[in-house]
Amino acid sequence: MRKLSNYGVEIAIGIVPVLIGFFIYIGLNVAPILMLGILGFALVYIARGKGKLTASSSTKRSAGNKSTPLLFEQIGGQERAKQELIESLDFLVKEEQIAKLGIRPMKGILLSGPPGTGKTLLARAAAHYTDSIYLSASGSEFVEMYVGVGAGRIRDLFSEARTKAKKAGKKSAVIFIDEIEVIGGKRDGGQHREYDQTLNQLLTEMDGIHPNESPRILLIAATNRKEMLDAALLRPGRFDRHIGVDLPDKKGRLHILNIHADNKPMDESVDLEKVAAESFGFSGAQLEAVMNEAAIYAMRETSATIMERHLSMAIDKVMMGEKTDRETTKEERERVALHELGHAIMAELTRPGSVSQVALSPRGQALGYVRHNPQQDRYLYTTQFLNGQIMIALGGAAAEEMFYGGRSTGSRGDFEQAMNIVKTLVESGLTEEGIVDSSMMTPEAWARINRTILDELMVQTKTMLEQRRDVFTSSLKTLLKEEMLSGDEFRKLLVAA
Numbered sequence: 115m116r117k118l119s120n121y122g123v124e125i126a127i128g129i130v131p132v133l134i135g136f137f138i139y140i141g142l143n144v145a146p147i148l149m150l151g152i153l154g155f156a157l158v159y160i161a162r163g164k165g166k167l168t169a170s171s172s173t174k175r176s177a178g179n180k181s182t183p184l185l186f187e188q189i190g191g192q193e194r195a196k197q198e199l200i201e202s203l204d205f206l207v208k209e210e211q212i213a214k215l216g217i218r219p220m221k222g223i224l225l226s227g228p229p230g231t232g233k234t235l236l237a238r239a240a241a242h243y244t245d246s247i248y249l250s251a252s253g254s255e256f257v258e259m260y261v262g263v264g265a266g267r268i269r270d271l272f273s274e275a276r277t278k279a280k281k282a283g284k285k286s287a288v289i290f291i292d293e294i295e296v297i298g299g300k301r302d303g304g305q306h307r308e309y310d311q312t313l314n315q316l317l318t319e320m321d322g323i324h325p326n327e328s329p330r331i332l333l334i335a336a337t338n339r340k341e342m343l344d345a346a347l348l349r350p351g352r353f354d355r356h357i358g359v360d361l362p363d364k365k366g367r368l369h370i371l372n373i374h375a376d377n378k379p380m381d382e383s384v385d386l387e388k389v390a391a392e393s394f395g396f397s398g399a400q401l402e403a404v405m406n407e408a409a410i411y412a413m414r415e416t417s418a419t420i421m422e423r424h425l426s427m428a429i430d431k432v433m434m435g436e437k438t439d440r441e442t443t444k445e446e447r448e449r450v451a452l453h454e455l456g457h458a459i460m461a462e463l464t465r466p467g468s469v470s471q472v473a474l475s476p477r478g479q480a481l482g483y484v485r486h487n488p489q490q491d492r493y494l495y496t497t498q499f500l501n502g503q504i505m506i507a508l509g510g511a512a513a514e515e516m517f518y519g520g521r522s523t524g525s526r527g528d529f530e531q532a533m534n535i536v537k538t539l540v541e542s543g544l545t546e547e548g549i550v551d552s553s554m555m556t557p558e559a560w561a562r563i564n565r566t567i568l569d570e571l572m573v574q575t576k577t578m579l580e581q582r583r584d585v586f587t588s589s590l591k592t593l594l595k596e597e598m599l600s601g602d603e604f605r606k607l608l609v610a611a
């Protein structure tokens with residue numbers, strides 16, 4: 115372990131496995147007695163029915179390093195989100211002015227954005243910035259089999275915040291609720307009664323927050339499914355500040371990489387800017403994982419410093435999963451090779467120069483993959499670009515149809531990806547239907563629109579691939595033998611055919 119930490123690898127000792135081991139041991143030795151005990155306990159539990167439970171049910175609070183103070187400077191990128199959050203918090207501090215102007219005080223801040231983008235970090239920094247105590251919980255902790263328990267836990271959470279802040283002599287408390295959509299999802303006519311009670315309790319607590327009470331409560335919630343939230347939560351006077359927390363752009367990624375490189379022996383030759391360019395689309399959590407994996411690769415090679423190749427292996431691993439040595443048959447390998455070549459050819463045809471590698475080695479869930487050169491960060495997508503992306507995704511299945519007359523389960527992820535792009539097209543009003551309210555669309559309507567668009571692009575994809583049959587034949591041989599084609603090698607074969 116000391117060796118690991120020299121490389122800056124973070125080590126956590128799992129209390130859970132230790133406990134499990136302990137219980138298995140006990141269970142085997144005193145199983146009969148234990149069974150009786152559990153039975154008795156269960157009877158008492160059932161007899162008490164709903165109502166407040168004891169210590170075991172109290173909401174778990176994050177502990178350990180999660181509760182150490184965190185500064186906004188320690189969060190990479192997210193400049194706009196940080197600024198908006200600080201503005202809101204400053205607002206909180208200027209009590210007098212707010213009272214004078216008769217401004218309705220703010221109660222809740224909603225952070226929304228993809229997983230791992232630093233929403234929790236922002237909430238912790240907010241607590242530190244306002245010199246508040248910090249309590250955190252996750253929406254899923256409030257979901258219980260017994261009616262009323264979730265609501266009780268919400269009540270406990272708020273009263274715990276008040277008592278803890280008083281005890282610590284703080285003027286305010288930040289309550290952070292992650293995955294708020296679990297309790298705050300849209301209410302759909304009595305189906306989820308238990309969730310309803312929990313949500314109602316949360317709304318009641320929010321309505322009970324007063325600007326001049328002491329300690330002051332500030333509620334921060336996070337979600338990556340904002341569209342799922344019940345309107346009651348988003349109403350003025352509830353979560354009325356919405357801050358979007360997006361995936362970091364290149365500058366943000368570099369900042370995050372630098373933060374996580376701080377405690378690691380980086381080789382002088384390493385250019386983190388290049389890593390930032392190659393990790394397009396990565397979240398902060400994934401970038402943190404890249405740095406950690408790179409350190410592990412360095413240790414495996416007993417290298418004193420983390421080198422560029424360790425980082426590039428780490429990017430591959432985080433992007434596509436660990437290399438596996440799954441047994442594959444010759445037929446399977448050939449099929450996968452043709453499938454990947456289908457993707458690669460379409461990629462080169464729609465975005466020349468974009469393929470950086472075609473590989474035939476099992477990795478994570480995939481048996482092969484095409485690696486693309488880093489793209490520029492983009493914020494605007496044209497219809498043409500998105501159609502191209504769909505055709506690249508369809509290229510795998512199209513190739514299988516060409517050579518085998520049918521598809522395989524290997525294209526599942528591809529279709530999912532293609533349908534996600536269709537969704538973007540529809541929501542941006544880029545389809546023939548023009549501007550439609552996609553939130554009102556029935557599953558049947560989605561299926562129809564997916565079929566129309568994908569069928570049409572599939573035909574185009576197949577036509578384009580048919581014209582390059584020769585490329586398949588010439589590349590297949592090398593790919594099966596070498597298991598790898600570099601982007602340049604592949605382009606040579608493409609031009610030659």
Ligand SMILES: Nc1ncnc2c1ncn2[C@@H]1O[C@H](COP(=O)(O)OP(=O)(O)OP(=O)(O)O)[C@@H](O)[C@H]1O
Binds near residue numbers: 230370
């Ligand atoms: N902007 C960032 N700067 C530095 N590190 C980051 C950043 N974003 C994420 N991380 C790293 O990823 C980890 C997870 O981030 P965090 O828990 O804040 O994400 P989240 O948005 O709350 O995710 P989720 O929605 O999954 O709860 C952090 O502990 C940190 O190591």
Ligand SMILES: [Zn+2]
Binds near residue numbers: 457528
């Ligand atoms: Zn595929």
